[in-house]
Amino acid sequence: MNRNYRFSSVILVVLILVTSLFTGCKGGKKSVDQSVKVKVPQDNAVILQDIKQAEKIFNALPSPIESAQLIKSAGAKFDEKLLNPVSNVNTYVTNKAMALNLGVYTCDLSFASMYEQTQLLIDYMNAAKKMADGLGILKAIEQDDIDKLEENINNADVIMEVVSQTFMNSNSYLQDNGQPATAAMVLVGGWIEGLYISTQLIDMKEFNGNKLVGRIIDQKLSIDILLNLLQGSKGNPAVDELIVQVAKLSDVFKKISIKSGPIRTEYDAASNSTMLKSEVKTDMTPETFKELSIVVADIRNSFVK
Amino acid sequence: MRIFKTLPLLALFLFAFSGSVDAQCKAFAKKECLPELGIYTHDGNYHAAVLVEGEEAELYKTFYSDMEYRVAIIGEDKLPMVEFKVLDANKNVLYSNKDKDYAKTWDFKLQSSQQLKLVVKVSSFNKPGDTPASGCVAIMFGFKMKK
Numbered sequence: 001m002n003r004n005y006r007f008s009s010v011i012l013v014v015l016i017l018v019t020s021l022f023t024g025c026k027g028g029k030k031s032v033d034q035s036v037k038v039k040v041p042q043d044n045a046v047i048l049q050d051i052k053q054a055e056k057i058f059n060a061l062p063s064p065i066e067s068a069q070l071i072k073s074a075g076a077k078f079d080e081k082l083l084n085p086v087s088n089v090n091t092y093v094t095n096k097a098m099a100l101n102l103g104v105y106t107c108d109l110s111f112a113s114m115y116e117q118t119q120l121l122i123d124y125m126n127a128a129k130k131m132a133d134g135l136g137i138l139k140a141i142e143q144d145d146i147d148k149l150e151e152n153i154n155n156a157d158v159i160m161e162v163v164s165q166t167f168m169n170s171n172s173y174l175q176d177n178g179q180p181a182t183a184a185m186v187l188v189g190g191w192i193e194g195l196y197i198s199t200q201l202i203d204m205k206e207f208n209g210n211k212l213v214g215r216i217i218d219q220k221l222s223i224d225i226l227l228n229l230l231q232g233s234k235g236n237p238a239v240d241e242l243i244v245q246v247a248k249l250s251d252v253f254k255k256i257s258i259k260s261g262p263i264r265t266e267y268d269a270a271s272n273s274t275m276l277k278s279e280v281k282t283d284m285t286p287e288t289f290k291e292l293s294i295v296v297a298d299i300r301n302s303f304v305k
Numbered sequence: 306m307r308i309f310k311t312l313p314l315l316a317l318f319l320f321a322f323s324g325s326v327d328a329q330c331k332a333f334a335k336k337e338c339l340p341e342l343g344i345y346t347h348d349g350n351y352h353a354a355v356l357v358e359g360e361e362a363e364l365y366k367t368f369y370s371d372m373e374y375r376v377a378i379i380g381e382d383k384l385p386m387v388e389f390k391v392l393d394a395n396k397n398v399l400y401s402n403k404d405k406d407y408a409k410t411w412d413f414k415l416q417s418s419q420q421l422k423l424v425v426k427v428s429s430f431n432k433p434g435d436t437p438a439s440g441c442v443a444i445m446f447g448f449k450m451k452k
Contacts, residue, residue, distance in 0.1 A: 056354050056356070056360070056361070056362035056363070057362070057363050057364075057365075058352045058354075058362065058363065058364035058365070058444070059364075059365055060350055060352065060364055060365065060366035060446075061350075062348070062367060062369075063348040063349040063350045064349070065346070065348055065349045066348045066349075066369075066372075066448060069346075069372070069448065069450070070369055070371060070372075073371040073372075073450055074371070106349075160346050161346075161347075163349070164346060164347045164348065164349040165347075165349075167349030167350075168335075168347070168349050168350070168351050171349065171350060171351045172331045172334075172351040172353075175351065176328050176330075176331055215369070215371070218367065218369060218370075218418040219367075221367040221418060221419070221420040222367045222420070225365050225366070225367065225420070228365070260394070260417070260419065262393075262395075262397070263393045263397065263399060263419065265399055265400070271412070272412060273373065273412040273413060273414060274399075274400065274411070274412070274413040274414075275413070275414055275415075275416065276399060276413060276414070276415045276416065276419065277416045278415075278416055278417050278419065279416075279417070280417035280418070280419075
């Protein structure tokens with residue numbers, strides 16, 4: 001082996017180890033919902049291959065905006081009492097509480113915006129801003145955004161654009177500044193709030209055939225994504241606590257049955273869109289639903305207390 | 306042997322300067338990827354990473370039967386073509402943009418909600434000896450209510 005070549009190999013390994021240590025101290029880099037595994041090469045012959053094979057995995061939970069849209073599309077009614085009161089905003093002082101409630105308030109404001117609850121939307125945007133400011137997320141939600149909301153309060157498209165933009169600002173800031181655990185907590189807060197609102201909106205007298213029940217069952221499809229997202233920041237004490245809570249939720253979801261047949265695609269040239277067709281059979285008993293509601297409420301209430 | 310001289314520099318660049326690279330990725334995603342969503346509402350999530358040619362990334366996401374979706378996947382100009390495939394839980398390929406001249410977006414809707422996997426791969430310029438190209442790849446999702 002060429003001597004210079006061997007020397008540069010040693011430097012490379014040392015550099016990777018040192019830089020990995022630094023990024024490790026930041027709690028990981030790259031992105032919130034992404035775990036990146038980097039293998040240190042054993043010899044130079046595999047360096048290029050190892051760089052190529054470095055795994056990048058994104059675990060994409062439904063955003064609070066998508067969760068709110070799902071509730072609205074299921075025909076559910078708006079109920080302000082289910083939201084986390086903005087008066088709680090000053091009680092959140094830890095990084096974990098602010099991150100979780102940034103997600104919770106973003107879901108609440110999305111929910112309010114879907115139902116054209118304009119004053120509530122502004123109030124919740126201010127609450128979310130306070131959480132983002134507390135987390136040190138620069139320019140995530142600016143006064144200009146709130147002014148834009150007030151000026152376009154009857155324009156649903158502009159409102160959704162502002163909500164989506166501010167959530168992306170928070171999300172990307174945390175990813176780009178080595179705070180994947182905090183970013184994961186924001187997403188978890190939003191997802192749990194959406195599930196909490198959904199379960200609370202179910203009237204047991206209308207359980208069978210309820211479209212919103214169907215959307216709640218669908219959340220089983222995201223529970224492993226949620227756990228993988230949190231596992232990416234395992235070792236962080238706040239995240240470890242969440243993993244225990246979400247594992248309990250996962251145990252209840254295991255009692256729900258989803259059986260999916262093969263998916264076939266059907267392209268529609270007129271709309272330039274593809275339909276993914278499949279038969280799915282789901283089953284959730286009222287008892288399992290009640291158990292799920294209790295577990296979700298316990299977790300959510302631990303976030304907002 | 307040139308590749309062995311350039312790889313340590315590439316590794317140093319990728320690891321030590323990842324913060325500024327990530328910030329550039331965000332700007333790229335906002336400028337180039339977001340507009341591709343068109344009339345679809347961006348879900349607010351942000352997925353972007355620096356990939357080296359030949360490298361793959363995977364994304365797992367649940368898609369709902371009530372919605373119509375557009376996925377936009379854009380790589381920086383300095384990268385070779387970016388391939389993406391959409392697979393079901395049984396690893397069947399439902400869509401590959403390679404069959405559509407490396408289209409940057411795909412519109413779809415579902416009869417029933419499904420968790421799908423997206424595999425994104427930066428193809429290769431196939432120029433042995435050259436420093437492998439690296440650049441930002443952004444993935445974004447938009448949705449709208451099903452008609």
